[in-house]
Amino acid sequence: MKKKPALLAAALLLVTVLSGCGGKSENTGASTAPANTGGSGNSNKEVTLRIAWWGSDNRHTYTQQIIDMYEEQNPNVKIEAEYASFDDYWKKLAPQAAANRLPDIIQMDISYINQYGSNGQLEDLAPYLNNQIQVGDVNENVLSTGNIEGKQYGIPMGVNVLGLNYDPALLKKAGVDSIPENWTWDQYKEIALKARDAGLFMDGSMTADVFFNYYLRSNGFSLYNNDGSALGYEDDNLFVEFFGMLSGLIEEGAVPTQDKLSQNKGVIEESDIVKGTGIGVWQWSNQYVSLQKAVNRPMALAPMPGPGMEKGLYMQPSMYWSITSNSAAKEEAAKFIDFWTNSEEANLIIKGERGVPISNKIKEALGGSLSEAEKQVFEFVAEMEPKTSPMSPPVGSPEVVALLTDLAEQLNFGKIEPDAAAAQFRTEANAILANR
Amino acid sequence: MSLERPLNQGMPVIRKKMLNKRLKQNLTGYAFIGPFVIGFLSFTLIPMIVSLYLSFTKYNLFASPTWVGLDNYIKMFTNDPKYLQSLKVTFTYVFLGVPLRLMFALFVAMILNTSSRAVGAYRTIYYLPSIIGGSVAVSIMWRNIFSDTGIINGFLGLFGIGPVSWFGDPQAALFMLITLSVWQFGSSMLIFLAGLKNIPGEMYEAASVDGAGFFRKFFKITLPLLSSVILFNLVMQTISAFMTFVPAYIISKGEGGPMDGTMLYSLYLFRQAFMFNNMGYASAMAWVMLLIVGIMTGILFKTSRSWVFYESEGGK
Numbered sequence: 001m002k003k004k005p006a007l008l009a010a011a012l013l014l015v016t017v018l019s020g021c022g023g024k025s026e027n028t029g030a031s032t033a034p035a036n037t038g039g040s041g042n043s044n045k046e047v048t049l050r051i052a053w054w055g056s057d058n059r060h061t062y063t064q065q066i067i068d069m070y071e072e073q074n075p076n077v078k079i080e081a082e083y084a085s086f087d088d089y090w091k092k093l094a095p096q097a098a099a100n101r102l103p104d105i106i107q108m109d110i111s112y113i114n115q116y117g118s119n120g121q122l123e124d125l126a127p128y129l130n131n132q133i134q135v136g137d138v139n140e141n142v143l144s145t146g147n148i149e150g151k152q153y154g155i156p157m158g159v160n161v162l163g164l165n166y167d168p169a170l171l172k173k174a175g176v177d178s179i180p181e182n183w184t185w186d187q188y189k190e191i192a193l194k195a196r197d198a199g200l201f202m203d204g205s206m207t208a209d210v211f212f213n214y215y216l217r218s219n220g221f222s223l224y225n226n227d228g229s230a231l232g233y234e235d236d237n238l239f240v241e242f243f244g245m246l247s248g249l250i251e252e253g254a255v256p257t258q259d260k261l262s263q264n265k266g267v268i269e270e271s272d273i274v275k276g277t278g279i280g281v282w283q284w285s286n287q288y289v290s291l292q293k294a295v296n297r298p299m300a301l302a303p304m305p306g307p308g309m310e311k312g313l314y315m316q317p318s319m320y321w322s323i324t325s326n327s328a329a330k331e332e333a334a335k336f337i338d339f340w341t342n343s344e345e346a347n348l349i350i351k352g353e354r355g356v357p358i359s360n361k362i363k364e365a366l367g368g369s370l371s372e373a374e375k376q377v378f379e380f381v382a383e384m385e386p387k388t389s390p391m392s393p394p395v396g397s398p399e400v401v402a403l404l405t406d407l408a409e410q411l412n413f414g415k416i417e418p419d420a421a422a423a424q425f426r427t428e429a430n431a432i433l434a435n436r
Numbered sequence: 437m438s439l440e441r442p443l444n445q446g447m448p449v450i451r452k453k454m455l456n457k458r459l460k461q462n463l464t465g466y467a468f469i470g471p472f473v474i475g476f477l478s479f480t481l482i483p484m485i486v487s488l489y490l491s492f493t494k495y496n497l498f499a500s501p502t503w504v505g506l507d508n509y510i511k512m513f514t515n516d517p518k519y520l521q522s523l524k525v526t527f528t529y530v531f532l533g534v535p536l537r538l539m540f541a542l543f544v545a546m547i548l549n550t551s552s553r554a555v556g557a558y559r560t561i562y563y564l565p566s567i568i569g570g571s572v573a574v575s576i577m578w579r580n581i582f583s584d585t586g587i588i589n590g591f592l593g594l595f596g597i598g599p600v601s602w603f604g605d606p607q608a609a610l611f612m613l614i615t616l617s618v619w620q621f622g623s624s625m626l627i628f629l630a631g632l633k634n635i636p637g638e639m640y641e642a643a644s645v646d647g648a649g650f651f652r653k654f655f656k657i658t659l660p661l662l663s664s665v666i667l668f669n670l671v672m673q674t675i676s677a678f679m680t681f682v683p684a685y686i687i688s689k690g691e692g693g694p695m696d697g698t699m700l701y702s703l704y705l706f707r708q709a710f711m712f713n714n715m716g717y718a719s720a721m722a723w724v725m726l727l728i729v730g731i732m733t734g735i736l737f738k739t740s741r742s743w744v745f746y747e748s749e750g751g752k
Contacts, residue, residue: 087690091710094497115713119498262694263584263604270584399712402691409695413606436496 045076047332050103052082054089059353066346070339077332097121104327105336108154108320111401113146113393114228116322117153123323123330125152132334134342137360144390145317154320155337158286158355161315161384162214164203164302165288166280167273167295174198174279179302185245188305192254201278202254204271205246205261208408209401211282214304215242217389218312228395230430239422247411247418258412268294285377286318286355292373299373301380303387313384314391318355356381397436400429491720496713508720519721521696522704525610529700530677533614538669541621545628546658559629563622575686578616579603603687606697613698616683624669631665632658663744671736678729681706701725 053063060083067079082103084092090112096102102121116122125146129135133155135143146154164179171178174195180187192202213223221233233239249255256272264270272278274294281291285301292299304313321337323330340346347362348369356378357363363378370378407425410416416424491508493501512519548559582588582602589599603609635658643653659666681702684692692699692707705725709718 087710094710094713098497115498121498259601259604259694260584261604262609263601265693266689267583397712399714402707402711405691406696409693413695415695 046078047076047329048078048080049105049329049333049336050080050082051105051336052084052089052093052103053107054084054086059083062349062353065349066340069346069349070336074335077336079336100326102324102326104324104329104333106322106324107157108322110145110317110320110393111396111398113154113320113322114148114395117148117151118395121324121326122153123325123327125155125323125334126150128331128334132331133338135358138341138358139315139360139385141385141388141390142315142317142358145315145393146320148392148395154317154322155341156315156317156320156355156358157340158318158352158357159315159381160284160286160318160355161381161388162210162282162304162313163285163380163384164280164282164304165273165291166300166302167297168300169297170200170273170276170279171195174200182309183302183305184307185305189245189249192249193252195279196252196254201256201272202249203278203280203282204264204273205250205255205412206282208243208404212239212242212404213394214312216312217314217391218304218306218308220308220311222394224394224396224400224433226395228397228433228436230433231426236419236422236426239425240418243408243411243421244418246408247414250412251414258409261412262409284316284318285380288377288380289371289373292376299376301376303384310387311389313388315385315388316391352378397432399432403428403432487719487722490716491723493716495715495719497715498713501716504716508717509724511717512720512724518696518699518704522692522699522701525697525699526678526701528610529614529617529680530674533617534670534673534677536614537618537621537673538624538666540618541625541669542628542662542666544621545625545632548625549629549632559626563626567622572682572686574620575616575683578612578683579687582612604694606693606695609688609694609697613680613683613687613700616687617677617680624673627665627669628662631662635661660745664746667736667740667744671733674732674736675729678725678732 051067053059055063063083064081067081071077071079080103082092083089086109089107093102093106097116097119108116108122113122125133129143129152135155142156142159143152145159146152146156166179168178171191174191175198176191176194179191195202209223216222216233216238219233219238221238223232224230225232246255250257255261256278268274268291271281271291271294273281273291280302283291288299288301303309306312321340323333323337327333340350341357342359342362344362344365347357347366350357351369352366352374357366363382366378367375404425407416407421411418411421490501492503492505494504494507495501544562548555548562552558580586584599584601588602592598592600601608602612639657639661640653643657648656679702680700684698684700684703685706688694688698688703690703690707690711692703701721702725705718705721708714708721
């Protein structure tokens with residue numbers, strides 16, 4: 001009899017542990033079940049949507065606010081939010097995709113949309129356009145960034161444009177009054193050398209994959225070919241020219257050495273422009289606001305150098321909303337995306353945190369509530385928009401990006417010659433792309 | 437008891453009672469280990485078997501795995517320079533980092549093995565870095581200390597040196613990881629300290645009487661009597677050093693740079709698995725890692741016969 005309490009305790013422990021495990025799966029089961037019934041399209045039926053995104057705390061807070069607002073206006077819809085940091089988000093999403101249990105609405109990134117889309121995880125949203133989701137006043141080049149081979153796998157939430165974010169006062173110190181209109185790579189090199197002579201750095205070099213792709217586009221090519229089975233350019237001279245220029249500027253002393261670049265990578269406070277020793281940074285327009293805040297001096301945005309700028313430039317979707325093909329309430333999900341894209345009161349809360357909004361009406365409505373730096377970004381994007389060319393999300397691979405980044409680093413360290421790097425990139429990248 | 441009655445029919449009462457009692461006793465045991473067994477099966481054994489299977493496949497999480505035989509293992513050693521680089525970095529990290537860390541731990545343990553009143557406080561202070569040891573915060577702090585505007589470069593700046601790119605130079609970056617690991621010596625230090633306390637004081641007294649100096653006592657008494665503790669620390673630290681991930685991930689921003697200088701094995705494995713979605717290849721890497729750690733541990737135990745001294749076996 002003495003054993004009884006012990007046995008009981010053990011059994012209890014076991015039960016609680018087991019129920020702990022079981023409870024979770026029950027919950028997720030319950031959340032998908034009502035969603036199944038919502039598929040009929042009857043908008044008065046109870047619907048539960050699961051929605052997932054990545055981001056910072058600030059983004060979680062205001063996104064939840066908008067979800068609450070939507071639930072209030074649509075009492076039949078319940079929205080369950082799942083969020084994480086960027087890295088964790090994809091680690092969570094991949095197994096859910098493998099198990100066909102993705103949330104109804106997921107935030108998508110340009111580097112993943114192709115993988116998820118071509119593997120049948122995402123719904124083609126083309127039939128929903130201008131039915132559930134109004135996109136009448138959205139630029140075609142913006143919308144097409146979510147379009148892969150005729151299938152609309154995502155609706156961009158906002159857009160960014162490449163450019164130089166710089167300090168005009170430091171540029172003057174280098175003896176250059178302003179960035180010339182329609183400037184070229186040669187003019188860029190000239191200015192960079194003037195900056196060096198004035199004891200300044202021109203910039204912190206360029207992100208290899210993004211800017212090389214721009215350079216290829218401005219020459220009429222692209223990093224990957226259309227179906228992503230090989231590289232999208234034949235002439236290795238393009239590689240040699242572009243990366244030769246970047247590593248050349250480091251050799252000349254116009255750009256910090258690679259060990260400095262590696263040391264300070266990703267730390268805004270350590271960048272030369274913040275310290276007042278560098279003129280600018282090449283980056284996406286959405287990164288301007290936080291950079292300007294760190295620099296805390298008047299700053300400006302300049303377009304990309306040419307020739308061929310208008311061919312090379314594209315509207316970069318900051319991120320998309322996608323609807324998954326395993327969702328049972330696709331129409332309801334689409335209505336939420338419409339609310340996000342076109343509701344003025346929602347966008348007054350979002351305030352362009354996910355990139356400059358795609359709807360022209362919303363952009364105008366936001367005008368008055370923006371800070372000085374935010375206004376600069378909105379204006380820059382508006383100015384660039386007519387100069388962009390269409391871009392479909394690359395059918396690329398993170399492995400190729402890593403390879404290119406590696407080679408650029410070796411070039412900048414002076415460990416490899418540009419033509420050897422170009423040849424190595426071609427053979428290894430094509431091997432990765434062919435073997436997927 | 438009413439439930440047991442129907443079961444008893446047709447069996448000798450005593451045997452039944454014994455059986456029942458044993459069953460009940462065992463059941464208690466099973467119930468207690470139940471949570472562990474379930475956890476072990478679902479979170480360790482089954483995933484391991486699955487990973488062994490996946491290591492012979494090509495699997496990107498989206499399409500179902502396709503069998504490729506030994507391709508993953510062959511590719512590792514014949515067609516992936518980055519893999520070999522990660523092996524080189526990891527071995528450098530382990531072979532430099534572990535001995536340095538143990539020496540430092542022993543050194544501090546010996547200093548703390550004195551009978552001063554403040555010794556308790558010192559022990560706590562020296563152990564602190566290990567409690568927060570493998571964490572993200574320490575790695576970030578390490579990066580800040582050695583950043584361009586960090587305290588170390590600020591100090592060097594007083595003498596007109598630098599700023600030095602501690603994490604920007606491929607060789608220096610790995611060295612920084614090693615010093616970080618040496619600095620987290622606390623847990624081995626505590627074990628050394630316990631070992632030192634176990635060495636009888638008379639031995640040192642007798643040696644002193646015979647005229648032995650500090651070094652003589654250290655090499656003839658302390659080291660031999662501490663050898664079993666050294667072996668324990670060596671094995672544990674070697675295993676954990678092979679699996680180091682967090683510092684390299686944080687300090688290189690997940691890229692293992694510059695020039696793959698901090699591409700530790702588990703970081704490369706992580707990149708293959710979660711950035712490139714090459715789950716099959718990553719699983720194969722994990723199994724090779726298990727093999728390497730197993731072999732290293734085996735070697736340590738084999739050689740230990742010639743240098744570890746067990747009092748209980750009569751000095752063998």
